[in-house]
Amino acid sequence: xxxxxxxxxxxxxxxxxxxxxxxxxxxxxxxxxxxxxxxxxxxxxxxxxxxxxxxxxxxxxxxxxxxxxxxxxxxxxxxxxxxxxxxxxxxxxxxxxxxxxxxxxxxxxxxxxxxxxxxxxxxxxxxxxxxxxxxxxxxxxxxxxxxxxxxxxxxxxxxxxxxxxxxxxxxxxxxxxxxxxxxxxxxxxxxxxxxxxxxxxxxxxxxxxxxxxxxxxxxxxxxxxxxxxxxxx
Numbered sequence: 607x608x609x610x611x612x613x614x615x616x617x618x619x620x621x622x623x624x625x626x627x628x629x630x631x632x633x634x635x636x637x638x639x640x641x642x643x644x645x646x647x648x649x650x651x652x653x654x655x656x657x658x659x660x661x662x663x664x665x666x667x668x669x670x671x672x673x674x675x676x677x678x679x680x681x682x683x684x685x686x687x688x689x690x691x692x693x694x695x696x697x698x699x700x701x702x703x704x705x706x707x708x709x710x711x712x713x714x715x716x717x718x719x720x721x722x723x724x725x726x727x728x729x730x731x732x733x734x735x736x737x738x739x740x741x742x743x744x745x746x747x748x749x750x751x752x753x754x755x756x757x758x759x760x761x762x763x764x765x766x767x768x769x770x771x772x773x774x775x776x777x778x779x780x781x782x783x784x785x786x787x788x789x790x791x792x793x794x795x796x797x798x799x800x801x802x803x804x805x806x807x808x809x810x811x812x813x814x815x816x817x818x819x820x821x822x823x824x825x826x827x828x829x830x831x832x833x834x835x836x837x838x839x
Contacts (some may be wrong), residue, residue, distance in 0.1 A: 613638045622739060629668070632675030644671045690725070698833060704796045705832035709754075710822070712807025713773055713780035713839045714765030716750040721762070724748070732783040735766035737807060742766050747809035747818055749825075751801040754783055767808035768839055781839050798827050807839055 617638070621631035633641060651663035698705065701735075714735075716722055724730055725741060735742070739793070752761070761777045763770045773780040785803055789795045803822070826834055 613641060615801050617641050618762040622736065626736060628736065628767075632672045635675040635678055636671065636703070637704070640671070640674065647671075649817045700832060702795055702833065703793055705801060706794045706797045707786065707790075708799045708826050708829075708831040708834040709781075709783065709786055709802040709837070710749075710826075710834055710836040711781050711802070711804045711839065713763060713804050713837065714770065714806040715752060715761060715763045715773075715777065715781045715802075715804035717752050717756055717758040718762055720750060722750055730764060732764050732766075732770055735764050735806075737766075740765040742806060744810055747805040747807070748815040749803050749805050749818070749822060751803055752781070752783070753801055754787065754798050756783075765806050765808065773839075780837060782837065786835070796832075799826070799831055 617636060618634045619625040620627050621634040633644070636644060647667045648664060651661075651667045655661045673798055683691050711741065721730075724735070724745070726740070727734070744752075758777055761781070763773045763777070763780070781802065781804060786795070786798060786802075790798055804817075
């Protein structure tokens with residue numbers, strides 16, 4: 607007879623486990639008692655939605671408990687090791703409406719036909735990326751160039767660390783190319799570099815800090831970037 611599943615096993619099964627669902631991987635960070643409150647509130651919200659057809663309550667429950675689950679990772683802001691009191695780290699050399707702006711995201715976007723092929727695997731699926739998340743976390747990231755004028759139907763996204771469905775449906779969620787183009791057209795920013803850039807943020811953070819980050823900064827400077835907008839995911 608199989609061993610009965612504990613509440614803890616159930617909570618953890620949504621984070622790269624038997625019930626893997628990255629929208630609910632925060633459940634592993636709740637206590638058993640908190641998990642019980644989450645289920646109680648979620649079922650009550652679903653019950654209400656069956657009467658009025660409005661799922662907003664259930665969405666709100668999931669969001670609030672997601673915040674609760676992840677808040678434990680923050681710790682004391684005063685002890686955050688990447689905190690700097692002397693910010694900004696670099697001041698702008700010219701007004702924004704005269705600046706050339708670059709975009710870089712950790713969303714895992716790439717252009718159709720230019721798949722970075724992680725681990726040498728062509729056409730890796732999102733599910734495989736999730737299944738191999740531990741390998742991603744040990745590897746150096748690969749930067750993908752995406753032309754600002756690329757049509758949305760040519761954009762692809764793959765990332766083992768977050769649920770990409772929303773970003774795949776509306777790429778502006780994590781790769782705001784269109785928004786920056788609009789700001790340029792309105793004269794709020796001066797110009798855009800030819801390409802946006804993206805990488806899978808679930809990668810070796812030491813390699814990003816030590817090698818990839820400085821190299822990318824030099825790359826952006828070499829193409830005449832005045833300001834870089836970084837969109838973390």
